[in-house]
Amino acid sequence: MIQVEQLSKVYGTTPAIADVTFRVEPGEILGFLGPNGAGKTTTMRILAGYLPASSGTAKVAGYEVHEQSMAVRQRIGYLPESPPLYLDMTVAGFLQFVARIKGVPAGDSPDRVRTAMQRCGLSDKHQTLIRKLSKGYRQRVGIAQAIVHDPPVIILDEPTVGLDPRQIIEVRNLIKGLAGDHTVILSTHILPEVSMTCNRVAIINQGRIVATNTPDELMSRLTGGAGYELEVDGDITQAQQLLHRVAGVRSVEWLANGSRLKVVIEPSHPHVGQELARAIVQAGLGLQEMRRVQADLETVFLQLTTEDPTPSTAELATDAPTPDQPFEE
Amino acid sequence: MRLILNNLVAIYRKELHSYFASPFAYVLAGIFWLLAGVFFAAILLGPAGLLEQARNADLAASQGVRVAPFDVGYSFLQFFLGTLGSLALFMLPLLSMGLYTEERKRGTLELLATSPVTNWVVAVAKLLGVLTVFVTMVLPLLVYEAIVLNRASPPINPTVMIAGHGGLILLAAAVLSLGMFISSLTNSTILAAIGTFALVLFLWMIDVLGKNVGGALGEALSHLSLLKHYTNWVQGVVDTGSLVLFASYIGLGIFLTAQSIEALRFQRS
Numbered sequence: 001m002i003q004v005e006q007l008s009k010v011y012g013t014t015p016a017i018a019d020v021t022f023r024v025e026p027g028e029i030l031g032f033l034g035p036n037g038a039g040k041t042t043t044m045r046i047l048a049g050y051l052p053a054s055s056g057t058a059k060v061a062g063y064e065v066h067e068q069s070m071a072v073r074q075r076i077g078y079l080p081e082s083p084p085l086y087l088d089m090t091v092a093g094f095l096q097f098v099a100r101i102k103g104v105p106a107g108d109s110p111d112r113v114r115t116a117m118q119r120c121g122l123s124d125k126h127q128t129l130i131r132k133l134s135k136g137y138r139q140r141v142g143i144a145q146a147i148v149h150d151p152p153v154i155i156l157d158e159p160t161v162g163l164d165p166r167q168i169i170e171v172r173n174l175i176k177g178l179a180g181d182h183t184v185i186l187s188t189h190i191l192p193e194v195s196m197t198c199n200r201v202a203i204i205n206q207g208r209i210v211a212t213n214t215p216d217e218l219m220s221r222l223t224g225g226a227g228y229e230l231e232v233d234g235d236i237t238q239a240q241q242l243l244h245r246v247a248g249v250r251s252v253e254w255l256a257n258g259s260r261l262k263v264v265i266e267p268s269h270p271h272v273g274q275e276l277a278r279a280i281v282q283a284g285l286g287l288q289e290m291r292r293v294q295a296d297l298e299t300v301f302l303q304l305t306t307e308d309p310t311p312s313t314a315e316l317a318t319d320a321p322t323p324d325q326p327f328e329e
Numbered sequence: 330m331r332l333i334l335n336n337l338v339a340i341y342r343k344e345l346h347s348y349f350a351s352p353f354a355y356v357l358a359g360i361f362w363l364l365a366g367v368f369f370a371a372i373l374l375g376p377a378g379l380l381e382q383a384r385n386a387d388l389a390a391s392q393g394v395r396v397a398p399f400d401v402g403y404s405f406l407q408f409f410l411g412t413l414g415s416l417a418l419f420m421l422p423l424l425s426m427g428l429y430t431e432e433r434k435r436g437t438l439e440l441l442a443t444s445p446v447t448n449w450v451v452a453v454a455k456l457l458g459v460l461t462v463f464v465t466m467v468l469p470l471l472v473y474e475a476i477v478l479n480r481a482s483p484p485i486n487p488t489v490m491i492a493g494h495g496g497l498i499l500l501a502a503a504v505l506s507l508g509m510f511i512s513s514l515t516n517s518t519i520l521a522a523i524g525t526f527a528l529v530l531f532l533w534m535i536d537v538l539g540k541n542v543g544g545a546l547g548e549a550l551s552h553l554s555l556l557k558h559y560t561n562w563v564q565g566v567v568d569t570g571s572l573v574l575f576a577s578y579i580g581l582g583i584f585l586t587a588q589s590i591e592a593l594r595f596q597r598s
Contacts (some may be wrong), residue, residue, distance in 0.1 A: 048443045051594055073445040084440035086343065088350040098340035101444045103332055145440070 001026045001153060002047065002184040007056035009042050016042040017207040020056070024200075024211070026152075029179045031198030031215075032187035039207040040187035041081055044157050047185070048078040060153050070094055077151040081158055083142025087131040091141055094130060095148050102149035116148040119174060136167040143174065146169055147182075154178060156186040160193060172197045227264040227293045228276060229255070233286030243278045247274040262293070336446045337454045344458025347431075349390055354424075358466045361420055365540035368412040369473045371406060379404055402481030403489065409474065410493045410563045415558075418533060424463060425508025428498050429586070430518045435592075442594065444518070448587035456506055456583060463501045467494075489565035496562025499575040500555060504529050506582025513589045529555070532578075 002024040009016045024030045032040050045051040047058055049069045063071040086094055093185035095116055099109040115135060117123050120140040125133065130141060139162060146154055159175065159241045160168045175197050183191050188194060194201045195215040202212045211218060231240045236259060243252045243261065249267025253262040265272055273290070348354040373380050379401050386399040396594075432438040441451055478485050504538035515521055532555045539551030551557060558571040 045439075050443050068443045070447075073443055076443070078439075078443045080436060080439045082436045084435065084437040086347065086437060087349055088434070089343075096441070097339055097343050098444075101336050101441070101446050103335070103445055106335075283530055317338070 001028075001061060002030075002084040003057075003285060003328045004043075004187060005057050007043070007046060008054050009046060010054045015207055017204075020204070020207070020209050022202050022212055024183055024185055026183050027097055027180045028200060029175065029184040029186065031194035031201040032185060033189070033194050033201055034187075034204035035189060037112070037202045039046070039175060040189075040204060041157055043204070044078075044155050044185070044187060046082075048076055048080075048155050049073050049123065050078075055208060060251075062242065077102075077146030077149065077154045077156075079146040079156045079159060080140045081161075083138055084145070085141055088129065090127050090129055091117065091133070091144075092126040094141065095144055098145045099148050103150075104149045104186050111271075112148055114145040118178070119147065120144040123235075125242060133260060135162045136164060139171070140165075144169065147178065152182060154182050154184045156184065158188060159186055160188065161189065161295060168193075188294045227262060228273060228290060229293050230261045230263065230290045231259055231282070231288040232261060232280060233288055235285065238283065239285055240249055242283055243276060246272060246275045246279055248275075255319065259288070332445070333358075333447075334449055336450050337457075340441075340446070340451055340454035341458050341461075344428075344455050345368055348462045350459070354462060357423055359380060361416060361466055362469060364416055365470050366412065366415075367471070369409065372408045372412070373477065379408070381562070389509035389568065398483075400481075402485040403479050404480070405477050406456060406460070406474070406489060406493055407557060412498060413470070413497060414559050417463075417504070418529055420525070421465075421501055421504040422508050422522045422529065423465065425457050425505045425519050425525055426512055428459060428509045428548070429590070430516055430521050433513075433516045438590070438593070442590070448590045449583065451590070452509065452583045452586040455504065455580070456509055459505050459509070460498070460502050463505065467497065469534040473540060486565065492561045492565045492567050493566075496559050496571075497570075499579075502561045503555065503575050503578035503582070506579045506586075507532075509584075510582045511591065513586045515562060519579040521531070533556070 002022075004020055004022050005019040008018050017295050020039070020043055020070070034040050042051065046053045051067045052066050059065070060072045061075045063075070065072045083303060086097075091098065092113060095127060096109055099112050100106070104112055114123075117126055118145050121135070122140055122144060125137060130138065133141065139159070143156065143159060146156065147164060156175070160171050163171060172193065176183060179199070186197070198215060199213065201215050201218060203210050203218075230239075230243075236254065240252050240261060243249060243263055248266050249272065250264045250266050251271065253264070254260075255262050263276060270310040273292070277287060277290060294297065370380060376379075383399055383401050386396055389396050420432040430437070434439065444446075459554075477568075478490075504525070507528055508521070511524045511528065512518075512521040515524075531554065534554075534556070536551045536554035536557045539549070539554065541547070542550060552574070558574050561568065561571050
């Protein structure tokens with residue numbers, strides 16, 4: 001449904017995005033994840049036909065976004081970073097207007113407006129001036145204007161920004177409900193959002209796509225599963241060596257404050273906790289704390305977007321005593 | 330084609346709504362009507378007003394002095410429309426200043442630019458919208474004119490009447506079109522108003538400049554003058570040259586607006 005190939009955009013001499021390539025299949029929700037300034041908004045603006053790309057091609061529903069701009073514009077719904085609203089219009093009046101300029105036949109538009117308001121939970125606000133709505137409601141009107149003409153492709157730039165936790169859940173459910181009939185591409189810098197709403201995630205950093213996969217696969221491929229964090233009394237180097245000998249342990253890392261160790265385990269041995277504890281206790285060392293650490297998208301994200309290849313050691317390099325690199329034989 | 334018309338109507342209605350929903354247009358209209366009323370009274374009743382002149386002419390005629398017949402209706406229309414033209418000069422930049430600046434500030438330009446609507450259609454619809462607002466503001470003033478003209482003797486020539494008001498609308502359309510272009514250049518409403526006012530003042534006064542320069546260049550400059558052509562229309566002289574000039578200003582404004590909105594896409598925002 002969306003095909004982006006080697007898309008680049010240069011502002012003056014500053015590249016905003018470079019060689020961005022990805023595809024979105026019909027009915028899929030693609031999450032566009034990246035830190036602020038990574039090029040998410042630029043990419044979405046190009047897809048929406050607002051910005052021309054410097055090079056590369058982007059096709060939406062088979063139409064080239066710049067050359068066949070009008071055809072593309074008819075087939076997309078687009079929510080920019082700040083929802084484009086006319087404050088002196090009522091919710092229903094505004095949606096009616098958007099339906100008209102998006103080319104919805106006059107006979108269909110009252111129905112479409114009603115459906116969009118229902119889906120976004122705006123039915124009881126339909127005669128309210130947008131000026132008087134709270135930020136959360138304005139965001140919903142923004143989403144409603146993106147879906148009012150029932151476009152096959154929906155582009156949402158940070159749809160949950162500025163909402164309270166309950167509204168965020170509502171909006172996520174709304175977006176999930178759009179999948180299937182619509183192809184959705186949404187951007188966010190909130191990590192859990194991606195794992196909760198998207199079928200696939202594209203991670204973008206400094207204008208480049210660094211990974212594309214399903215959220216689950218990304219996590220398991222890049223972190224190698226879960227691990228444990230331990231706080232140990234006594235000779236920490238000895239503990240590190242002991243733990244490393246336990247079957248199923250991939251690496252043991254010395255964390256910042258001197259007495260903590262992070263154990264990363266092989267996915268094939270998910271239950272080595274007992275062994276780890278026994279190894280420490282049998283050696284006569286004290287075990288102050290031990291807890292499971294779940295690998296999450298956050299870790300993946302940091303690994304992919306931090307320039308230093310080993311972010312965890314870079315973070316803790318300042319304090320003395322200087323900790324070792326991850327212990328490996 | 331039907332789609333274009335559909336879009337045009339939708340945006341036109343949205344524009345009208347945004348004017349009539351805000352107190353700004355009403356305040357502006359109120360001030361306009363008040364000033365027009367003051368000038369109306371001054372033109373008729375002032376010390377050198379038309380009624381005084383007419384009385385003097387009657388007096389002279391009754392004493393057997395041969396004077397040129399005094400046409401109150403025609404003179405009134407001349408003065409009144411001339412005044413309205415000058416008032417409009419101050420008012421039109423205030424009407425046009427928000428046309429695009431608001432869209433730019435609110436981010437709604439991004440909505441229009443990603444909808445299947447061309448920049449041309451948006452510009453034309455906006456111009457029609459704001460022109461409608463202006464015409465609505467002028468309409469009640471026809472009552473003033475009716476008061477004078479229905480008893481005028483000799484009766485007013487309808488051609489002069491139509492030409493004069495047509496000229497006012499064309500003048501307004503030209504100014505609004507240029508003002509629309511200037512508003513598309515900036516996010517600041519005030520800047521748009523000042524810029525438009527300066528430009529219009531310049532086009533209004535270019536006649537004087539042209540006379541000082543003299544020669545072919547001077548003639549060309551004074552031909553660009555809005556005032557000169559407006560005066561022609563008010564006097565009931567409808568020539569194609571004036572029509573073409575006004576149409577050119579309107580077309581230029583729409584063309585430049587569409588271009589400047591297109592150019593916005595290429596800027597870093």
